[in-house]
Amino acid sequence: MSSIEERRRLFAKYKEDVKTRGKPFFPNAMFHDTVMSLVVVSIIIGLAIIWHETANGTTAGLLGKEYDAKADSGTFSFVPRPDWYFYFLFYLLRIFKWPDSVILGTVGVPTICLVLLLAVPFVDKRTERRLSRRPVAIVASILVVISMGVLTWKGATATESLASENVKKVPTWIKRNKLPPAAVPGANLFAQIGCLNCHSYLGTGGGYSGAPDLSAEGSKGKGIAFQIAHLKNPASVNAGSPMPSFATLGDQRLHQLAVFLEASKGGK
Amino acid sequence: MAVARPPRSRRKQMEAIALYPLDWLEERSGLVGAVKYFLFRKVPGDTNWFQTLGSATLTAFLVQAITGVILAMYYTPDPNSAYESIKHITNDVTLGWLVRGMHRWGASVFIILMFFHMARVFLFGAYKYPRELNWIIGVLLLVLGMLEGFTGYLLPWDQTAYWATVVGINLNGTGPIIGPFLSSVLRGGSEIGPDTLARFYSIHMLVLPAAIMGLIGLHLYLVIRLGVTSPPWSKKAAGAPWIEEDEPEQPARKGLVEPTPRGGAAK
Numbered sequence: 001m002s003s004i005e006e007r008r009r010l011f012a013k014y015k016e017d018v019k020t021r022g023k024p025f026f027p028n029a030m031f032h033d034t035v036m037s038l039v040v041v042s043i044i045i046g047l048a049i050i051w052h053e054t055a056n057g058t059t060a061g062l063l064g065k066e067y068d069a070k071a072d073s074g075t076f077s078f079v080p081r082p083d084w085y086f087y088f089l090f091y092l093l094r095i096f097k098w099p100d101s102v103i104l105g106t107v108g109v110p111t112i113c114l115v116l117l118l119a120v121p122f123v124d125k126r127t128e129r130r131l132s133r134r135p136v137a138i139v140a141s142i143l144v145v146i147s148m149g150v151l152t153w154k155g156a157t158a159t160e161s162l163a164s165e166n167v168k169k170v171p172t173w174i175k176r177n178k179l180p181p182a183a184v185p186g187a188n189l190f191a192q193i194g195c196l197n198c199h200s201y202l203g204t205g206g207g208y209s210g211a212p213d214l215s216a217e218g219s220k221g222k223g224i225a226f227q228i229a230h231l232k233n234p235a236s237v238n239a240g241s242p243m244p245s246f247a248t249l250g251d252q253r254l255h256q257l258a259v260f261l262e263a264s265k266g267g268k
Numbered sequence: 269m270a271v272a273r274p275p276r277s278r279r280k281q282m283e284a285i286a287l288y289p290l291d292w293l294e295e296r297s298g299l300v301g302a303v304k305y306f307l308f309r310k311v312p313g314d315t316n317w318f319q320t321l322g323s324a325t326l327t328a329f330l331v332q333a334i335t336g337v338i339l340a341m342y343y344t345p346d347p348n349s350a351y352e353s354i355k356h357i358t359n360d361v362t363l364g365w366l367v368r369g370m371h372r373w374g375a376s377v378f379i380i381l382m383f384f385h386m387a388r389v390f391l392f393g394a395y396k397y398p399r400e401l402n403w404i405i406g407v408l409l410l411v412l413g414m415l416e417g418f419t420g421y422l423l424p425w426d427q428t429a430y431w432a433t434v435v436g437i438n439l440n441g442t443g444p445i446i447g448p449f450l451s452s453v454l455r456g457g458s459e460i461g462p463d464t465l466a467r468f469y470s471i472h473m474l475v476l477p478a479a480i481m482g483l484i485g486l487h488l489y490l491v492i493r494l495g496v497t498s499p500p501w502s503k504k505a506a507g508a509p510w511i512e513e514d515e516p517e518q519p520a521r522k523g524l525v526e527p528t529p530r531g532g533a534a535k
């Protein structure tokens with residue numbers, strides 16, 4: 001850490017050095033800026049063209065679909081997938097255990113990171129700027145790049161669960177979790193309506209939002225009534241739950257799902 | 269004053285006519301002087317390509333602003349017609365696909381460039397005294413830029429947009445104390461619907477862009493006032509303590525360069 005007097009003196013020297021040895025912004029630096037800006041605009045136009053040329057409406061091309069089907073709050077075959085630059089945040093949630101410590105993922109870690117980022121110039125008060133003399137800065141930036149990279153990659157490659165694939169798993173679930181016949185309609189529903197886009201069950205599914213594994217949901221002893229109430233309005237029984245409501249499924253199907261969940265005891 | 273000057277040659281006369289508007293503007297606003305100052309202010313002689321990342325970010329933001337304005341001419345922020353208006357822009361409007369595509373992918377480029385620019389500032393140690401405030405403004409810009417991404421994502425009103433936002437808002441609600449409040453403010457009720465879309469649209473195209481533009485203005489003011497940092501590895505880095513250490517060598521070299529003092533290159 002350098003004293004404020006030292007830092008002031010060096011900044012005065014900086015101003016002096018620039019005055020005596022500096023170059024005017026125009027034309028040199030401005031030329032570089034202009035070239036770079038043209039490159040940026042070309043890349044943006046290029047991406048727009050590739051997107052449009054290879055995709056066709058809801059048919060995905062190299063850069064994905066131009067648009068998905070129209071929003072429908074009544075369907076459940078959705079994948080709540082954010083834009084790629086939020087993958088690291090979403091994936092962070094899966095590292096924490098639902099529901100006790102998930103707040104660390106939604107609020108805790110991001111807040112700490114933001115505070116640390118804001119604190120950088122107040123923590124590092126040395127005048128040293130050469131990387132070879134800033135080992136802490138080097139290690140910190142490598143760690144940040146690796147963890148952001150890994151989280152983004154994990155988020156990007158997290159498997160999307162397809163209803164048609166999931167439903168093939170139902171027989172295995174029946175065997176491994178010894179599901180009674182009454183639980184089978186619920187299991188089929190569960191496999192197909194999108195629960196597995198967030199939750200995992202005996203190794204299938206699991207998505208972006210850090211929802212808990214449900215293989216052993218039945219051993220918690222919560223009961224059918226709780227399960228139905230929860231599906232209708234998750235936040236009413238689990239304060240602050242981010243899970244969307246499934247009330248539109250109707251009483252009969254909600255009951256089937258509840259029976260299935262209560263019968264799931266996490267077989268080995 | 270310019271008018272009072274007696275015209276000498278025809279050339280001089282033409283020049284006076286051409287410069288008259290500039291003189292007029294300068295006398296009344298000082299803007300010509302300001303632009304001159306901006307263009308001809310000295311920057312360290314050793315700035316390099318990494319230092320173009322800031323203006324590249326600015327360019328990406330301007331692309332967003334311009335394409336955004338055009339999209340707003342065709343987009344309708346209403347659940348019944350938002351999706352159709354996006355389809356209309358993509359499929360029917362002349363070059364609509366290009367404008368929408370540029371806005372869509374420009375957002376990603378803008379965010380990547382912010383991270384790259386921040387990395388260069390960090391690795392150059394350019395956040396140090398007296399540039400701490402500009403680092404803080406930068407972090408705010410980063411957060412606001414990501415929020416632009418979040419609010420813009422809902423607008424096409426397709427399944428991806430809708431459900432990502434449902435979960436996004438719900439996650440927001442897990443926050444302590446203000447979490448649930450913030451969620452219901454964002455939603456504009458207990459369900460995602462017309463009010464949510466109108467809110468997101470207004471935040472996306474009025475609130476956040478205004479805040480970002482204001483902060484970019486401050487950011488650039490500070491860049492011009494304080495000057496940009498020399499690359500730390502440069503042998504001629506301005507104001508670098510580690511170069512001072514070799515000062516004894518300087519006088520000799522200085523002697524050789526001295527014959528061309530300020531006058532030459534400086535404008």
Ligand code: HEM
Pocket residue numbers: 318319320321322323325326329382383385386389392394395399402403404405406407409410413484487491495496497498
């Ligand atoms: C909308 C986003 C931003 C824009 C348009 C922008 C623009 C600029 C420009 C044009 C410069 C001049 C030097 C250069 O190009 O490198 C600059 C410098 C700077 N920026 Fe940014 N910036 C943005 C975001 C950020 C972020 C996210 C940070 C860091 C958290 C940051 C911190 C700084 C600092 C500390 C400087 C001074 C660098 C020096 O003295 O060398 N900026 N910015």
